[in-house]
Amino acid sequence: MSSALDATDATDVLVVGAGVAGLACARDLAAAGVSVRVVEASDAVGGRMRSDRIDGFVVDRGFQVFNTAYPQVRRRFDLKELRLRPFTPGFLVHTPNGRLTFCDPTRRPRTLPELLSGRLAGPRDLAALGLLSARDMLLPPGRLKRRPDTTARTAFADAGISEEFVERLFRPFVAGVFLEDELETSSRVFHLVWRSMLRGTICLPTGGIGSVPRALAAGLPEGALRLETPVAGLTDHGVLTAGGVEIPARAVVVATDPGPAAALLPEVALPDYRTVTTYYHVVARSPLGEPTLLVDVGRRFLNTCVLSDVVPSYAPPGRALIATSVIGRGGQARERELRAALAEAYGTGTDGWDLLTARTVEDALPVMPPPHPLTRTTRVAPGRYVCGDHRATGSVQGAMASGARAAREVLGDLRR
Secondary structure: OOOOOOHHHOEEEEEEOOOHHHHHHHHHHHHOOOOEEEEOOOOOOOOOOOEEEEOOEEEEOOOOOEEOOOHHHHHHOOHHHHOEEEOOOEEEEEEOOEEEEEEOOOOOHHHHHHHHOOOOOOHHHHHHHHHHHHHHHHOOHHHHHOOOOOEHHHHHHHOOOOHHHHHHHHHHHHHHHHOOOOOOOEHHHHHHHHHHHHHOOEEEEOOOOOHHHHHHHHOOOOOOEEOOOOEEEEEOOEEEEOOOOEEEEEEEEEOOOHHHHHHHOOOOOOOOEEEEEEEEEEEOOOOOOOOOEEEEOOOOOOEEEEHHHHOHHHOOOOOEEEEEEEEOOOOHHHHHHHHHHHHHHHOOOOOOOEEEEEEEEEEEEEOOOOOOOOOOOOEEEOOEEEOOHHHOOOOHHHHHHHHHHHHHHHHHHHOO
């Protein structure tokens, strides 16, 4: 895959970037009978969706989950092959007065008494949440997309959910979903994501989140993917690699991370992105014992999870792997502060926890304030296209849907 390129590498369409957007685009183009090549600067596919092995542990590059309800997921994957392991259908909230459990009672009926106990919310808030959830789950997606776009905070107020309940439940949870804790994200995006959570199962592949792009890449034609092939720029007839080789192509699709995309297509307006850092700690045994996300009402961290409770093979036998994410960049001082917060949240000492590694993802998720366009054209200029999560909802679904749209628009233009 990393051998030298030459003039024989001319192709109908060249996709720059082997993240899930670029791979989805290339798969659709190949399925339509168009010759396609994918060039990737790094040594593996996946972009921000990659997994590493460190001392026997599986470490995803930033905490990520896989949602089975996404339409692109159902269309493109054999879920059995990914060997998915589910999280519980809910999450835990650490508060100064103890831990609260929020769980979908339609999936876990035994949690209904705790939900109705009033510790989490009163009857009015539970009724408002139930109505909001029923609408999001049952309305066609097109109806949700056409609703007025406000902020997520305004959407909760419009639904009749009290500020107290928002602060106790939604603000800490949504912070981990959208990497922002002011509830400024588009309400349309929130409703669509909430719908997917209600209708699907949140999981992790047994082999790590990197299994997802690897499964996409496995469906490409033989020889279509070239790794370790960075692109220096676009030319009138294709692209120029960093090695000085021009690859001719009738059309070029830029499907890279925001930084490289901006360099290759400076005329494209890209959104700001949010940065997240995930710390991976190793302990002798799980301090939780269940595959559940834990969030903090004080918002000292976005979320924390014992990954080996979800997928035992993420850690060697006799060890447990804990992932905790925070907004922005990390550092030693922040990790020390984080240990104190985790000691409270898990109810155990953390001085003996070993820091395995930390992963900072600079361009983890696009900023999506209202009004946020849920879809937009991928065309930039004749023969030039761009796709990625920044063209849709910032999710795996959005990235692959953007790749699919790029393929449709390329095919339409090539056939004119």
